[in-house]
Structure formats: C-alpha cells, structure tokens
Amino acid sequence: MEVKRQIKFGGQLVALALVLIGGLALPQRGLAAKKADQVKAAYVVDAKSGQAVYAQNADEKLPIASLSKLMTLYLVEQAIEQKKISWDDQVPIAKNVRKMATSATLSVMPMPAKEKFTVRELFEATLVGSSNSGAIALGEYVAGSNAAFIKRMNAQAHKWRLAATFVSASGLDNTDLVNYDLNLKGTSDQAQNMVSAKAITTVARHLIDKYPHVITIANQQKVKIHKYTVPTSVQIIKGQKFYDPRVPADGLKTGYTNQAGACLVATFKQNGRRMIATTLGAEWKFTANQNIRLMLKGQEHYRSVVPKTIDYQIPGTKNKVRLVTNNRTTMWENQRQPMTVTREAVWPLRATQPNYLAAKTAVLKLHLTNPQSGETKTVTYRTPAAQTLLGPITWAMTTPKATAESLSAAFAFAN
Numbered sequence: 067m068e069v070k071r072q073i074k075f076g077g078q079l080v081a082l083a084l085v086l087i088g089g090l091a092l093p094q095r096g097l098a099a100k101k102a103d104q105v106k107a108a109y110v111v112d113a114k115s116g117q118a119v120y121a122q123n124a125d126e127k128l129p130i131a132s133l134s135k136l137m138t139l140y141l142v143e144q145a146i147e148q149k150k151i152s153w154d155d156q157v158p159i160a161k162n163v164r165k166m167a168t169s170a171t172l173s174v175m176p177m178p179a180k181e182k183f184t185v186r187e188l189f190e191a192t193l194v195g196s197s198n199s200g201a202i203a204l205g206e207y208v209a210g211s212n213a214a215f216i217k218r219m220n221a222q223a224h225k226w227r228l229a230a231t232f233v234s235a236s237g238l239d240n241t242d243l244v245n246y247d248l249n250l251k252g253t254s255d256q257a258q259n260m261v262s263a264k265a266i267t268t269v270a271r272h273l274i275d276k277y278p279h280v281i282t283i284a285n286q287q288k289v290k291i292h293k294y295t296v297p298t299s300v301q302i303i304k305g306q307k308f309y310d311p312r313v314p315a316d317g318l319k320t321g322y323t324n325q326a327g328a329c330l331v332a333t334f335k336q337n338g339r340r341m342i343a344t345t346l347g348a349e350w351k352f353t354a355n356q357n358i359r360l361m362l363k364g365q366e367h368y369r370s371v372v373p374k375t376i377d378y379q380i381p382g383t384k385n386k387v388r389l390v391t392n393n394r395t396t397m398w399e400n401q402r403q404p405m406t407v408t409r410e411a412v413w414p415l416r417a418t419q420p421n422y423l424a425a426k427t428a429v430l431k432l433h434l435t436n437p438q439s440g441e442t443k444t445v446t447y448r449t450p451a452a453q454t455l456l457g458p459i460t461w462a463m464t465t466p467k468a469t470a471e472s473l474s475a476a477f478a479f480a481n
Contacts, residue, residue: 106346116271131323157207173197193280194300201236212248230261241255299319328345389450403438412428
C-alpha cells in the first residue's frame with residue numbers, strides 16, 4: 067500500500083511527447099504539466115525479447131516503495147512451483163504483522179486473529195491492493211522469517227545481476243517498519259529498498275514471463291477476501307479513473323512513499339507485443355508513465371531493421387560470399403531517431419595465401435545502437451557453408467591487399 071501523504075493522481079494527458087537523447091522532453095503547459103511529467107528514472111522494455119526501447123537514468127538505484135512486492139510475489143510463485151508451499155495453505159500470521167494490518171495508513175484490510183488467510187488470498191491482496199502485511203506474512207511463510215526472506219530477495223537479485231538492495235518484503239522503509247519490529251537488523255533507521263528502474267523492470271519481466279497468470283490477477287478492479295473488498299491500486303486498468311484507451315494497460319504494480327515518490331510498473335500491449343514501462347520518483351502517479359507510452363506508440367515501430375541474408379563482395383575482386391545470421395533482426399526502431407549502425411569486420415582476409423572459410427565462420431558484425439535507450443544489439447553474419455575463396459595468384463592479380471577498414475567498408479547489403 068502506498069502511504070504517508072496524498073498526492074495528485076492523473077490530470078489531463080499532455081500532447082504527444084518529443085524525445086531528446088538521454089531524457090524525456092514533453093510539451094509544457096504551465097507548472098502543473100511540468101510536474102506531471104517529472105520522473106527520476108524510466109525504463110521501457112519488450113517483455114519477450116528484452117529489447118529496451120526507452121531509458122532515462124535507468125541504472126541508478128533509487129527507492130521503489132511497493133514495487134518491491136514484485137520480487138516478493140516472484141519468490142512466492144517460485145516456492146509454489148517447487149511444491150514447498152501451495153495456494154490453499156493457511157498462512158500463519160505473526161502478532162506484529164496483524165498489528166500492522168490495523169493501521170489506517172499502512173493496511174488495506176484487517177487480519178484479526180480469528181480469521182485464517184490462504185496463500186492465494188494474501189497473494190491477491192498484495193498484488194491488487196498492495197497489502198503490506200500480506201507481503202510480509204507471505205515472505206515469513208516462504209522463508210521461515212522476515213530476515214530469511216529478505217536474504218532470498220537479495221540472493222535472487224544477485225543471481226539476475228540486478229542493481230538492487232532489499233531490506234523489506236513490502237517496500238516500506240525502516241521509519242515505518244521499526245514500529246512493528248520488522249526492520250532488518252543491522253540496517254539504518256532510514257534504510258529502504260534501493261533498486262534501479264531497469265532492475266525492477268527485469269523482475270517484472272521474469273514474473274510475467276514465467277507466471278503469466280499474474281496479469282490476470284493484476285487486471286482486476288478489486289478482489290473480495292472474506293468480507294473485505296480490496297480495491298486495486300493500479301488505477302490505469304480498464305474501468306479505473308485513469309485508464310487511457312489509447313494506451314490500454316492491464317497491470318501491474320504501483321508504489322509510493324515520501325522518499326520514493328510515485329512509482330509505477332505498467333504492463334500493456336503495443337503492436338501485439340507485451341511491453342513493460344517503469345517510472346520511478348514521479349510527481350504524479352500515472353501521467354508521466356502514460357505520456358511515455360503515448361510517445362512510444364507514435365514513434366516506435368516493430369520491424370526488420372537489417373536483412374537476414376547479405377551478399378559480401380571481396381574488395382578488389384568479383385567474388386561474392388552470401389552471409390546469413392541467426393540473430394534477431396526484427397526489432398523496435400524509433401522513426402524519429404533510427405538505430406545507428408557500426409560495422410565490424412571479424413574475419414581476417416589474407417592476400418598472400420588461400421582464404422578458407424569454414425561453415426558458420428563469423429565474417430561481419432553489425433552493432434545496432436538505439437538512441438532512445440542507449441542499448442546496443444549485435445547481429446553477426448556467418449558463412450552458411452564451407453568454401454575456399456581464392457588463392458595467392460588470383461589475389462595478386464587484383465587491386466592492393468585489403469585492410470580491415472577497407473573490408474568493413476566494402477560490405478554491401480542485398481535482401
């Protein structure tokens with residue numbers, strides 16, 4: 067649950083965005099619009115391919131508040147998959163966690179001692195309503211204690227090589243957790259989860275890729291648990307106040323504390339492909355994220371950016387070699403800022419001896435850089451079959467020997 071003070075939600079969406087490398091420049095209409103579009107970090111990725119289509123300060127570790135629950139829920143799903151727990155298990159809930167559930171600012175539903183809650187019920191309350199006590203109770207059930215579960219969170223982050231440090235299963239910081247003796251021992255009074263936009267997007271990607279039913283759970287306006295109705299905190303899904311049919315979202319998770327600001331991981335479809343857009347430290351909870359998605363809808367196209375097959379003509383000769391790639395060549399590309407291409411010749415052409423190419427020999431690499439995200443993808447072209455190109459006598463009758471630079475410059479593409 068997002069806590070501590072009320073913030074402005076939504077507002078009128080501004081006009082379609084303009085892009086500057088390394089940041090987002092949006093049309094301004096006064097102070098309100100300027101604040102609405104401010105974020106500390108952003109990251110947008112194709113969930114299936116992993117291609118980043120937009121990045122802004124995406125690698126800096128920042129407070130992420132309740133977005134942390136995505137890692138908690140992943141580890142719960144993992145424990146169920148490994149048959150260590152089951153959906154219908156009743157979860158023991160400690161007294162201090164039940165006490166937190168009585169808080170008017172930290173809880174979305176009470177957890178009286180006389181009531182029993184299953185893994186499924188607490189999972190839904192945690193994902194849909196952002197239940198803090200639900201997340202902590204689940205973590206303690208999975209790992210045996212709050213501290214042991216946080217250790218697992220950090221271990222999983224390390225396994226995925228994420229820029230992430232967790233001290234809380236819920237995303238609350240120690241200023242709140244200390245009141246319930248749930249602060250991780252050895253951490254400072256102000257400690258909180260510090261995770262980059264890229265890292266928490268990666269967690270979300272793993273979660274929905276491995277456990278796709280999570281989207282179905284998240285795309286609910288409310289869940290009924292016992293006699294309690296838990297409304298969604300993700301007010302950008304269909305039927306909610308800030309749903310935008312131009313960029314319809316179906317999940318996933320919000321977060322807010324005074325320190326973190328407004329945080330959002332939004333899941334949506336673009337050109338039929340599953341996408342994830344994360345914004346951290348926003349002034350307003352939904353507007354900046356929606357405007358980034360609107361911008362990308364107008365500018366990004368999923369298409370073939372380089373051919374699968376090319377013909378390479380050996381410099382100074384009439385010999386041609388057909389090269390192929392098994393790399394992905396269909397990607398997102400921004401129509402205003404297309405990918406930049408750097409060619410690298412990786413096969414040493416020799417002028418004084420026969421040039422034998424074994425099958426699948428790498429000859430050329432194309433390094434494709436997306437100006438929007440700063441991410442570079444490499445496509446490697448190889449020989450489909452073994453062949454001898456020419457001997458020293460043939461080469462001597464041609465123009466002077468090629469250098470690596472002239473070889474690279476001599477590649478011509480043909481579909």
